[in-house]
Amino acid sequence: MPALQPPASANHHKVVVVGAGAAGIATVASLIAREPSLDIALIDPAEVHYYQPGWTMVGAGVFDAPSTARAMASVIPRGVRWVKAKVRTFDPSGQSVTLEDGRVISYEQLVVCSGLKLDWEAIDGLVDTLGRNGVTSNYRFDLAPYTWELVRKLKQGRALFCQPPMPIKCAGAPQKALYLSCDHWLRSGRLGAVKASFFNAGAVLFGVPDYVPALMGYIDKYGVNLSYSHRLTAVDGPNQRATFICTLPDGSTQTRTEPFDMLHVVPPQSAPDFIRQSPLADAAGWVDVDPHTLRHRRFGNIHALGDVASTSNAKTAAAARKQAPVVANNVLVALGRLQSLAHYDGYGSCPLTVERGKIVLAEFTYGGKVAPSFPHWLLDGCKPTRLAWLLKAKLLPPLYWYGMLKGREWLVRPKPLANEASQ
Template identity: 55%
Template sequence: MSQKQQNMIFDVLIAGGGSAGIGLAASLKGRDKALKIAIIEPSEEHYYQPSWTLVGGGAFNVKDSRRNTKDVMPAGITWIKDQIVNFNPEQNEVIISHGEPIKYKYLAVATGLKLNWDAIPGLIDTMGKNGVTSNYSYAYSPYTWELVKKMKSGKAIFTQPPLPIKCPGAPQKALYLSCHEWEKRGKLKDIEVELNNAGGALFGVADFVPPLMEYVKKYNATLNFSCNLISVNGPEQKATFAVKDAEGNITQVEKSFDMLHVVPPQGPQECVKGSPIADAAGWVEVDQHTLQHTRYPNIFGLGDCCSSPNSKTAAAARKQVVVVAENLMACRSNQPMPLKYDGYGSCPLTVENGKIVLAEFGYGGKLLPTFPWLINPLKATKLAWLLKKHVLPWLYWNAMLKGREWLARPFEN
């Protein structure tokens, strides 16, 4: 990037070039091709992360989830390939690692969240070996499938850290797909399966718990709640959990495993957490309906970095892109913001290879099915599986990242 570009004030600066950031840039360009838009994004590779659950279940090629960032950047966008260090909203600028601060008229923050692999002692040293894996990684999701294929007996433990995390259903998706494969091969009866969940419920929206419990029982899996992974000894294949009882007392319990599927603790990116745009928990502080910052009206937030209390999924980001694009354009024209985000999120719960419970919901656990006449949201269906495996990846690359907003618009005010 030239010095001239660095000194330019962008009409819209987008912090983060993941799903939400690139989707927003494309949507804004579709509304006004003359907009000067820049994206700050250090990574040269872009991933369709929702497919990694299927990779771990042997139903998707991991290589199909990765593309070069330059190939998914919308035309006419300035790509600033650098790391964000901090935000200076009083001066309308973003501080980067190299070069002068980048100035803006409007800022959209889409930095995503951080996977804190190093928060669990021993985990990094043993990832991808000793039976320790995770579908939350491009590098390790294929190892999940290797372990599932090889396992004939023993103990398989699946973990879920405290919320918020990306796609809260993903930890149990790994369990279901693994169990389905073992059942198919007649090995499930010889494998002890546990889900150790730091939270207190199988799923945050109560309507979906009964259909999921049918599969928990079918696979004879043990559910342990208030049970949080705190350390891993890979060579000895032992995992230590902090277990909280009804009175709030915490004891440490060590468990042996043959396979351990870990979901790392997650939190805000460092550049957001310590900045003026963060709330007390470190997330970008936005109005949950307009997605406008609560203190800086020329700043919006979207995607996993937001303080809005929705499920952090790609489907949520897809809806948020439209809300931010419309509301930001309205603000530029001194018009009332037309759209409200309803908290929509989607979690296609892969209960077996070939069937999915398509959980779609908004704020307060309200059910928001897109195709209620076609797909029963409370039943495991083959149609939902076909949607997840074939349609959604295509929509991601060819619609969301291209600014096409099919079925992405929420209800207007």
């Protein structure tokens, strides 16, 4: 009969995971699937876990908001210690983290997946008007239903949709809101009376060129006024005015103010303050990791994944789903439990909801290389298809709750690093 392990100290664990979002829960679940007795602490103060990819569908009246939320306690794998607190600082040399209440928790291996910061305050006047005066955002659980309310009620006028500078969580989400709203107005005979505009801080509609033709087809279909190099800087809610800074080809800028009846805002995004100010951060504030192993470049017993990692992949739940098994594998290699390092190829996916019932399923790896999960004859991701919509609307939510968060690595089993010819 094997000897019983001594109980873990309240302030020391083999593995400490910071962040219980999609990346954190998936990583813990993948670790437990490989080593059921592994001593893990998961640090996160949140009471609720959200399926954030569903908020676009809430904003279009397809999902109801409660279906995208579950109690955090219900998704944390059994046997994992939940430390319900915020992290204040990291001490890599002392192999510990300090919590906001002053407690210190030490570790042998640290995994950081704290997500990113939605900087609502960076846009003047925005916080005071969110959720009223026609100002909304699908990037918040409580506001996505207001998006659908505005779309349903708007009979005529100007609807503005904005996209901030990269990087952001789910780069396609700002235009998903645009397309689904326009589709509703088209089906209800209001498109034309409702005029839609898309203000993009970037220089292209989508970062992977293969998918742009299909998307431009919908921009034309909906008669969207498309403006590049426009960054939202201020919102006057009571007077329904949005102010943009436009960067001209010569690098100079000019201010432009636009009236609106509906304004869908996506805030600027950055690494959380406690990450940016830590020894783990690179010059841009993200956790500085090797893009393939997801191990920290300077601290060998630290890994990071999800939105907070410095990797150049799209910041999506699909990326986290691929990254989690890689990190789980590589943490166990670092602990001496496994032999071969695993490899992440930069996979990300963005199901672009171009109309109710059809999706352009963008899938790509590092460098914008198209990486379809399905054979071309079954699903051509560069074209809008009903099958991709069924995948998004019917299959992905249960795959998230009962697959990804349970350590079931369907189609995402990690590949050994040595198998990659590029390494």
